[in-house]
């Protein structure tokens with residue numbers, strides 16, 4: 424019989440169990456077990472409940488974290504939208520933006536994403552692995568144990584594959600779960616000789632078959648925006664990728680409305696950004712299975728309005744929150760800080776904000792996770808506080824003291 428570990432006692436154990444996938448949530452709906460413990464065996468939750476009961480039921484268990492500190496535990500967080508595989512930096516863009524140039528103007532004058540493409544093409548696969556691992560480690564210390572990572576700074580056969588291999592190899596070296604997404608359709612690269620439609624055809628014919636064969640990604644993304652791809656070509660691309668079995672997600676409505684309708688019509692697993700989503704699309708989200716992913720780090724990075732999360736939730740949408748961590752629009756990468764600021768601005772309950780970075784983020788990736796129940800994979804994060812609400816009240820300044828993943832525990 425393999426060994427058991429009893430973690431706790433926790434003043435509060437927040438399970439996120441029994442909550443609806445879509446729509447508004449009240450804090451009173453949260454299941455909070457007081458003076459609680461969690462028993463782990465073989466990387467799974469064997470039992471959870473009252474600490475003193477668990478101590479009696481599992482007397483043979485090894486005890487961890489019973490150090491008299493006031494602590495709470497909750498499911499570890501999921502960052503369902505990032506671009507953490509990149510080379511170089513965009514501090515020049517940043518200084519131009521704060522001096523008044525817009526993101527789209529910088530892109531139109533040849534900077535922006537193209538700049539990171541140049542730097543990422545220069546980086547070796549090993550270098551990219553190292554950069555991803557460093558960023559994944561920072562995220563683990565923030566309580567995040569699942570990270571979606573996009574390609575999209577290679578934009579040719581060789582460099583898109585290099586990025587996807589780097590994500591796959593980094594995944595083997597970090598305890599954090601990395602989920603890769605093919606974003607060859609980020610923009611049409613400067614050196615591609617042909618139309619936007621022809622570039623997407625090139626991706627479908629030359630790059631996607633290798634991704635399928637080498638099992639490098641089962642998800643694909645496209646940036647639908649002025650200066651990136653228009654709705655007509657994006658629709659054809661999405662339909663083709665769906666036929667090949669990909670889950671589709673899209674960057675939409677970041678600067679102009681419209682793209683989210685396409686994402687919903689094409690049955691995307693998620694539609695992300697949504698800063699300019701209109702009322703009609705908010706209603707459509709409520710009637711669809713497409714998760715609306717807010718990216719407050721991009722609003723903060725570009726000094727722009729937030730995604731209308733309150734309206735989306737009140738229309739019964741499933742709303743997730745992610746960092747969009749990337750060198751251009753969202754260089755911060757701190758999920759709880761960003762979620763706290765979004766929540767304060769959009770008037771989200773703490774339950775809605777927490778759902779957005781746990782089980783609703785899992786839904787955006789179509790994975791299990793973000794809930795603590797018997798039989799589930801063990802993945803929880805511990806904060807030294809007596810009240811879980813302090814995570815957002817302190818606007819990200821309260822950091823986790825430990826994260827447990829399967830058999831491993833990490834103390835910070």
Ligand code: NIG
Pocket residue numbers: 506535536539646674677721747749750751752753
């Ligand atoms: O999610 N909007 C498109 N793509 C990324 C930004 C990438 C970049 O600026 O490097 C985003 O904001």
Ligand code: FE
Pocket residue numbers: 504505506674747749
């Ligand atoms: Fe993004």
